[in-house]
Amino acid sequence: MYIPYIQVLSMITDKHTHTYEDYLRLPEGASYQLIGGELIMSPSPGFYHQKIVTKLTTEFLNFVAMKNLGEVVCAPMDVKVADDEVYQPDIIFISEANRSIIHERIDGAPDLVVEILSEATAYYDLRHKKNIYEISGVKEYWIVDPMEKTIEVYHLTHKKFQLVSEVKQTGSVSSILLNGFQIELEKIF
Numbered sequence: 001m002y003i004p005y006i007q008v009l010s011m012i013t014d015k016h017t018h019t020y021e022d023y024l025r026l027p028e029g030a031s032y033q034l035i036g037g038e039l040i041m042s043p044s045p046g047f048y049h050q051k052i053v054t055k056l057t058t059e060f061l062n063f064v065a066m067k068n069l070g071e072v073v074c075a076p077m078d079v080k081v082a083d084d085e086v087y088q089p090d091i092i093f094i095s096e097a098n099r100s101i102i103h104e105r106i107d108g109a110p111d112l113v114v115e116i117l118s119e120a121t122a123y124y125d126l127r128h129k130k131n132i133y134e135i136s137g138v139k140e141y142w143i144v145d146p147m148e149k150t151i152e153v154y155h156l157t158h159k160k161f162q163l164v165s166e167v168k169q170t171g172s173v174s175s176i177l178l179n180g181f182q183i184e185l186e187k188i189f
Contacts, residue, residue: 002004020083035124037084042120048146052116053090055130055188056144060093063181070095071102078105081136087129089113114146134161140177149189
């Protein structure tokens with residue numbers, strides 16, 4: 001039986017707390033993330049945001065493919081880290097050793113996550129999602145701020161994110177997880 005899109009949305013969004021099962025009932029392509037059991041809708045990112053996603057994804061893809069290290073995927077791709085936490089990070093890297101989390105969606109913590117801040121998602125990326133990524137075992141977390149032209153790199157050490165690099169406007173940023181991966185900020189912003 002066909003249920004109109006708007007009716008499906010109202011059936012799901014009328015609840016106060018949501019689960020992964022609720023999330024899966026959303027129409028494909030709906031611009032939602034499940035954050036702390038709440039369905040959060042945001043508009044599609046702007047051009048500058050997507051330009052940064054493209055440049056960073058290209059750099060990660062080239063490096064990972066050259067060394068045959070795993071998979072790099074960019075949004076939209078569902079990443080389920082808990083029953084009430086389903087995100088669409090801007091860029092994810094999954095190592096060959098962690099390949100078992102790859103299904104139609106990603107079911108578990110990727111090795112590396114990149115979030116590019118936007119007005120609609122900055123609060124979640126900097127606070128809630130960062131905490132959940134840490135708890136779930138993401139090994140490296142990059143926060144890219146297009147307005148300030150900064151990249152912060154956090155590495156999971158003793159189950160806590162430690163800021164290992166913060167570069168603003170010029171210079172290069174490196175990955176601890178992807179040994180040898182380095183990128184000049186001027187190539188990104």
